[in-house]
Amino acid sequence: MNRFAALLDRLAYEPRRLGKLALLAAYFRETPDPDRGWALAALTGELSFKHLKPAMIRALVVERCDEKLFALSYDFVGDLAETVALIWESEPSRANAALSLSDIVEGVEATAKKDLPALIALWLDRLDENGRWALLKLITGALRIGVSARLARQALAHLGSASVEDIEDVWHAASPPYTDVFAWIEGKGPRPQSGAVRFHPPMLSHAWEERDEALAPEDFAAEWKWDGIRVQAAAARDAHGRAHARLYSRTGDDISKSFPDLVEAFAFDAVLDGELLIRRQGRIESFNTLQQRLNRKSVTAKTISEFPAYICVYDILSENGRDLRTLSFQERRTILEDFAAAHADAPIGLSPLIAFKAWEDLQAARADPAHYAGDSAFDAVEGVMIKRWASPYLAGRPKGHWWKWKRDPHTVDAVLLYAQRGHGKRSSFYSDYTFGVWRDDAEELVPVGKAYFGFTDEELIQIDKFVRHHTQSRFGPVREVTHAPDEGLVFEVAFEGLQRSSRHKSGVAMRFPRIARIRWDKAPRDADRLSALTALLRET
Amino acid sequence: MRLTDLLTPRPEGLYCPPADAFIDPVRPVDRAIITHGHADHARAGHACVLATPETLAIMAVRYGRDFCGRAQALAYGEALRIGDVEIVLRPAGHVLGSAQVALTQGGVRAAVSGDYKRQPDPTCAPFEPIACDLFVTEATFALPVFRHPPAETEIATLLRSRDLFPDRAHLVGAYALGKAQRVIALFRQAGYDAPIYLHGALEALTALYERCGVALGDVRPVMQADKTALAGAIALCPPSAVQTPWARRFPDPITAFASGWMRIRARARQRGVELPLVISDHADWPDLQRTILETGAPEVWITHGEADALAHWCESAGVRARALHLVGYDDEGEQSDAAA
Ligand SMILES: [Zn+2]
Ligand SMILES: [Zn+2]
Numbered sequence: 047m048n049r050f051a052a053l054l055d056r057l058a059y060e061p062r063r064l065g066k067l068a069l070l071a072a073y074f075r076e077t078p079d080p081d082r083g084w085a086l087a088a089l090t091g092e093l094s095f096k097h098l099k100p101a102m103i104r105a106l107v108v109e110r111c112d113e114k115l116f117a118l119s120y121d122f123v124g125d126l127a128e129t130v131a132l133i134w135e136s137e138p139s140r141a142n143a144a145l146s147l148s149d150i151v152e153g154v155e156a157t158a159k160k161d162l163p164a165l166i167a168l169w170l171d172r173l174d175e176n177g178r179w180a181l182l183k184l185i186t187g188a189l190r191i192g193v194s195a196r197l198a199r200q201a202l203a204h205l206g207s208a209s210v211e212d213i214e215d216v217w218h219a220a221s222p223p224y225t226d227v228f229a230w231i232e233g234k235g236p237r238p239q240s241g242a243v244r245f246h247p248p249m250l251s252h253a254w255e256e257r258d259e260a261l262a263p264e265d266f267a268a269e270w271k272w273d274g275i276r277v278q279a280a281a282a283r284d285a286h287g288r289a290h291a292r293l294y295s296r297t298g299d300d301i302s303k304s305f306p307d308l309v310e311a312f313a314f315d316a317v318l319d320g321e322l323l324i325r326r327q328g329r330i331e332s333f334n335t336l337q338q339r340l341n342r343k344s345v346t347a348k349t350i351s352e353f354p355a356y357i358c359v360y361d362i363l364s365e366n367g368r369d370l371r372t373l374s375f376q377e378r379r380t381i382l383e384d385f386a387a388a389h390a391d392a393p394i395g396l397s398p399l400i401a402f403k404a405w406e407d408l409q410a411a412r413a414d415p416a417h418y419a420g421d422s423a424f425d426a427v428e429g430v431m432i433k434r435w436a437s438p439y440l441a442g443r444p445k446g447h448w449w450k451w452k453r454d455p456h457t458v459d460a461v462l463l464y465a466q467r468g469h470g471k472r473s474s475f476y477s478d479y480t481f482g483v484w485r486d487d488a489e490e491l492v493p494v495g496k497a498y499f500g501f502t503d504e505e506l507i508q509i510d511k512f513v514r515h516h517t518q519s520r521f522g523p524v525r526e527v528t529h530a531p532d533e534g535l536v537f538e539v540a541f542e543g544l545q546r547s548s549r550h551k552s553g554v555a556m557r558f559p560r561i562a563r564i565r566w567d568k569a570p571r572d573a574d575r576l577s578a579l580t581a582l583l584r585e586t
Numbered sequence: 587m588r589l590t591d592l593l594t595p596r597p598e599g600l601y602c603p604p605a606d607a608f609i610d611p612v613r614p615v616d617r618a619i620i621t622h623g624h625a626d627h628a629r630a631g632h633a634c635v636l637a638t639p640e641t642l643a644i645m646a647v648r649y650g651r652d653f654c655g656r657a658q659a660l661a662y663g664e665a666l667r668i669g670d671v672e673i674v675l676r677p678a679g680h681v682l683g684s685a686q687v688a689l690t691q692g693g694v695r696a697a698v699s700g701d702y703k704r705q706p707d708p709t710c711a712p713f714e715p716i717a718c719d720l721f722v723t724e725a726t727f728a729l730p731v732f733r734h735p736p737a738e739t740e741i742a743t744l745l746r747s748r749d750l751f752p753d754r755a756h757l758v759g760a761y762a763l764g765k766a767q768r769v770i771a772l773f774r775q776a777g778y779d780a781p782i783y784l785h786g787a788l789e790a791l792t793a794l795y796e797r798c799g800v801a802l803g804d805v806r807p808v809m810q811a812d813k814t815a816l817a818g819a820i821a822l823c824p825p826s827a828v829q830t831p832w833a834r835r836f837p838d839p840i841t842a843f844a845s846g847w848m849r850i851r852a853r854a855r856q857r858g859v860e861l862p863l864v865i866s867d868h869a870d871w872p873d874l875q876r877t878i879l880e881t882g883a884p885e886v887w888i889t890h891g892e893a894d895a896l897a898h899w900c901e902s903a904g905v906r907a908r909a910l911h912l913v914g915y916d917d918e919g920e921q922s923d924a925a926a
Contacts (some may be wrong), residue, residue, distance in 0.1 A: 058851055059860050111730060112902070118895045119729045123850055132731035132849065179851075474852040503856055504826070515913055 051180035070201030083223025090195040098185040124473030127182035196298035206231040214244040242284035245298040247441035251448035268400040272321035273428040281312035320359035360397040371439035455540035462535040465513040476513040492552040500560030531571040538563040605668040612914035621700025622684035640683025678702040679713035681764030696720040704873040708771040721883035725891030726868040734870040740863040755836035759825035759843040785823035890915040
């Protein structure tokens with residue numbers, strides 16, 4: 047456990063990809079089976095302890111610590127595992143280095159549910175602070191240390207002569223603790239059975255710049271840039287005729303479990319590149335709606351019917367076992383169009399091309415997608431993609447093939463009303479902000495949107511401090527921030543567009559809002575009024 | 587007499603009516619008593635300033651000789667009467683010259699501790715508990731998650747990293763006043779006697795420490811070092827300089843940050859710190875509790891920091907507590923010192 051804890055600790059502080067790779071490879075090289083396999087499973091999200099819930103950990107700690115002090119500490123730290131690891135008082139003399147990762151996996155397996163709390167408490171007593179943190183991260187399944195499944199497999203490739211592609215091939219048929227995979231990579235065993243489907247690293251784009259307008263428009267295709275989640279849908283039959291289907295994130299994490307409604311409908315043999323979105327009654331919903339589904343802890347039938355998932359496909363990488371990636375975008379597009387027509391009943395649709403002659407046409411489309419894309423997709427468009435007709439499908443971010451051209455933002459000066467704690471490495475900061483503008487007819491601020499990015503790390507620290515020093519009231523993780531005419535914080539908020547909304551008190555909802563600047567120089571009384579926004583509505 | 591006749595919170599800061607003096611006021615006033623030189627406690631522009639000779643010297647370095655109308659030095663342990671009030675300064679163990687202010691009138695005593703710590707610090711006089719009726723405390727690290735390890739073990743961690751990566755520079759972010767000099771002194775205590783390089787913003791205060799008799803060994807400005815000398819070297823800079831072009835002169839640097847906040851991973855990661863060093867000049871949770879009990883004060887006022895948690899603990903320990911939520915005091919002087 048000490049070795050695994052040290053690995054997690056060092057990964058958490060290693061910002062560089064190459065540094066993370068080196069740490070992982072060294073760990074896999076130096077750690078015996080089955081510990082390293084359990085670690086690999088934990089890092090790639092393949093290990094879960096279903097009876098160990100955060101609520102149980104919380105109950106354990108409040109047995110030993112004042113409940114209010116624990117709550118205040120948790121509020122400050124923002125991460126349950128870390129709060130408990132820091133607050134837990136153990137006697138260092140009892141610390142025991144002999145507790146291995148396998149002891150923990152097997153120990154949990156062999157223990158009845160009712161006896162688990164006592165077992166965890168015993169382990170927490172025996173571990174040092176770092177070990178406690180690693181144990182709690184492990185059992186609550188919240189490692190979040192910036193290691194994707196693909197990165198972990200790349201580290202495996204460093205152990206021997208197998209390529210990442212080879213490892214991807216066998217990966218999905220293997221199971222923890224992967225002793226056969228390790229043996230094969232290190233040249234001590236046969237190649238394990240291949241999986242039927244695997245992840246293909248995606249092709250990424252560059253930001254479009256003014257100088258790119260010197261390129262000849264006829265060499266390029268354009269399509270909408272969707273504001274969803276980039277995914278890869280892969281399905282195939284194995285040698286025994288069994289069907290396999292997977293949904294991957296753009297980093298190669300297997301997210302099939304979160305979207306059973308999609309994966310069950312993958313009745314094809316192909317690898318597709320596209321955007322995961324929510325579609326209701328033919329209308330593609332905004333990212334906010336998708337976010338609501340992502341926020342649900344478990345995927346129930348109700349979640350699925352309320353937030354039906356849909357993939358807007360824009361590329362095809364292979365079909366019926368044939369690798370299409372060396373073909374041009376134009377050739378792949380033809381194949382994709384045929385594919386989409388043949389699978390019209392699946393929750394999959396073709397991302398339409400935007401017809402254009404000159405770059406100005408695209409600029410117009412980009413500025414007003416409602417007009418060009420039609421109302422049904424307005425919410426989910428955040429710009430346009432420009433793709434060279436002649437480009438093959440290349441992994442990574444090759445220059446000169448794909449570009450993204452985002453919409454120009456509008457701005458408004460708004461007042462911070464509520465702040466909520468963030469997630470991941472921002473979990474100890476108030477980093478999600480609800481802001482508002484003044485009503486036209488009354489001295490009252492109405493919320494118009496929420497934003498959680500656009501500021502620098504230094505600015506986040508300053509805003510967080512402001513929030514903590516100007517809290518009016520608290521509800522759970524949310525703080526109401528002082529917002530009087532002379533006291534409060536003004537943000538210049540940039541956003542891509544505006545729509546009428548009956549759900550918001552203000553009657554409008556912003557698309558893609560972010561903090562453009564913090565106006566320390568302005569008082570709330572200087573912020574904009576609602577009419578500044580409603581004027582924009584009339585423009586469109 | 588009542589405690590509030592001796593000491594009362596005002597928007598400018600804590601006010602002592604019988605002496606007509608403010609302690610660490612955040613706005614210019616006629617008479618200020620300054621606990622220590624951190625920029626959020628010691629501001630320029632007061633008519634008259636009373637502080638330890640070291641604190642006055644620090645303020646002169648920061649703001650220039652004319653930082654106030656009249657400066658009056660009071661050494662630790664000496665008594666000064668203003669009206670009916672007796673004023674005595676006692677060491678707070680926070681930074682060089684840092685003092686607690688003891689105010690006594692008619693047999694009632696209030697002690698305003700400013701910022702303080704109980705861990706040993708080779709660069710300043712150790713904290714002395716003051717028996718009092720009212721103890722005024724900070725609460726920067728007043729949560730049970732804050733238990734600072736001995737600073738020596740954190741320094742040992744950095745020296746181990748230096749042995750492991752002998753060709754990389756170790757860039758340590760440390761506040762310009764107090765933390766930087768304490769870290770240098772700790773390296774020297776650990777037997778590290780190679781040159782330690784300083785960012786320009788740390789030079790003047792480090793020179794002042796040496797003039798005050800704090801031995802820091804061979805310290806040199808980074809500006810004068812050539813790149814080959816910086817390989818494998820230890821350099822100190824204000825925390826904000828770690829992510830600036832200034833840091834590019836170092837060969838493949840490992841960035842460290844010496845602060846009590848480094849106890850929380852998210853805070854360290856958020857700042858892009860690779861080597862967090864939990865070295866704090868503020869009391870941790872156990873030391874805050876120990877100190878409050880040692881003063882024997884039946885009432886505690888909490889100026890800034892995690893006041894709710896400390897007040898909650900005080901009540902459970904039978905001590906009356908009041909959270910003042912004074913505005914204007916930066917926890918560990920992050921912004922102000924970074925700018926200095
Ligand atoms: Zn201070
Ligand atoms: Zn302070």
